[in-house]
Amino acid sequence: MFEDQTKKSFIKKLLNHKIKFWLAVAAVLLILGAGGFSLYVKSALEPVDKNSQKMVNIYIPKGSSVSSIAAKLKEQHLIKNEKVFIAYVKFKNAPGFQAGNFQLSQSMDPAGMIEKLTSASHVPAFKIVIPEGRQLSEIADIIAGETNFSKQDIMNKLDDREFIETLKKKYPKLITDEVFSKNIKHPLEGYLYPATYPFYDPDTKLETIIEAMIKQTERLAEKYQSQMSDQKMTVHKTLTMASLIEEEATEKADRHKISSVFYNRLAKKMPLQTDPTVLYALGKHKHRVVYKDLEANSPYNTYKNTGLPPGPISNAGETSWEAALNPDKTEYVYFLAKKNGEVVFTKTLEEHNHAKSKYITNTQ
Structure with a gap:
């Protein structure tokens, strides 16, 4: 004063x-x-x-x-x-x-x-906080909760081919024709990076909000470009693998070991058999997958299809990106999470069934 x-x-x-x-x-x-x-x-x-x-x-x-x-x-x-x-x-x-x-x-x-x-003491008009492991529909809910845009308008924009084409031109190394593959559910699924985004204009356009998240993903893609090249992984495949790791990992899980299980299964041409892909195929959020769910007729169902799903099933944080590109060298092809969040890794089906009987079946 x-x-x-x-x-x-x-x-x-x-x-x-x-x-x-x-x-x-x-x-x-x-x-x-x-x-x-x-x-x-x-x-x-x-x-x-x-x-x-x-x-x-x-x-x-x-x-x-x-x-x-x-x-x-x-x-x-x-x-x-x-x-x-x-x-x-x-x-x-x-x-x-x-x-x-x-x-x-x-x-x-x-x-x-x-x-x-005249100082830098300004505050955001609103902030959008995107946690890790969120699907596009959940991110649309978050954006809608902080702005005047409806969830439907947000999803329409996120799936709009013309809008995505403009993003492709701006970020050609990040967004490629892979997002338009035949079986892709949502082209930008997994491409909106989890972070906190402050916006200072209360009338910020929806395109600007989405692009801010795309830019953060591009930043990470640039950081790991050489590693993706070494692994012969495209950004799309890296995002897909990272999303599987993100969805399967608990706080106590070793993401690099989970990554090794997926890579080992791919090398052996075994189906990945990861439950989150089934739930994504069904469009549901459930604590447990039952046998009936495993019959879901979808290219995202990794129990019925080998290889990676067509695209990411959620967004992923940097720890999952890093794990996706740096899997541990193991012989594990199975893992399961105990009730306390610890993850048990095994090499054979017999070992896996024993662990399931010990830590899952007997606790129900």
């Missing part, structure tokens, strides 16, 4: 005509006289309501002029007089106003607002 002495100096300079006046301010001076004008300006530099505790969100677009900012502050009843505010900004030779969303209060005086608006 600026001290009263600063305000007095500002008023004195106005009276001495050492800065340019707006005609409206000059008219006020003529009407009120020097003394009256001094009181007028002093009042205009006071808080609108020094006892107010209510915070008001104000969005400042990039490139906003001082006059447009003053008008917005006046519209929200945060300052008393636009022209005095503008003159005060010039008098203080304030640095450029920042773009973004700011929280201001009527209890702040113009000096405090200038300090806030």
Whole structure:
């Protein structure tokens, strides 16, 4: 906050005509006289309501002029007089106003607002938090919960061929024709990276929100480009493998060992037999898969089909990416999770059935 002495100096300079006046301010001076004008300006530099505790969100677009900012502050009843505010900004030779969303209060005086608006203290208009292991439909729910877009509008955009083609042109190394393969359920499934995304414009376009998540995935793809080349893995296949690891891993699981099981099965041309792919094929969320579920007629069902599913079944964090490209060297082809989250790895079906009997069947 600026001290009263600063305000007095500002008023004195106005009276001495050492800065340019707006005609409206000059008219006020003529009407009120020097003394009256001094009181007028002093009042205009006071808080609108020094006892107010209510915070008001104000969005400042990039490139906003001082006059447009003053008008917005006046519209929200945060300052008393636009022209005095503008003159005060010039008098203080304030640095450029920042773009973004700011929280201001009527209890702040113009000096405090200038300090806030010229610093990097802006706050997001909204944040979208995408956890790991989320499917596209779940991400659409999250976006819908933080914006005015409906889930259906979001899913329509995510599956829109024309929109995806524009992304392909912008990110040709990340998004390829593999996303349009015949059996793909959703082209961008797995491509929206799990992270926290702050947005400062309350009217941010849906395309911008989606693209922010795509950019994060591209960043990771660039980081692991050489490893993908060494493994002869495309980004799409890496995302697919990472999503399987993400869905199967518990907090106590060794993702590199889970990765080794999948690679060992692929090498032996064994079906991956991972339950999350069955649930994805069914479009359901269940704690347990029953034998009837395993009969799902879908290319995503890794009990009925060998090889990787057509595409990712969820998004995946970097730990799963890294595990997908750096599997441990093991002979394991089976694993199961104990009730406490620990994962048991085995080399033969006999060992696997014994572990299932010991840790799963006997605990039911």
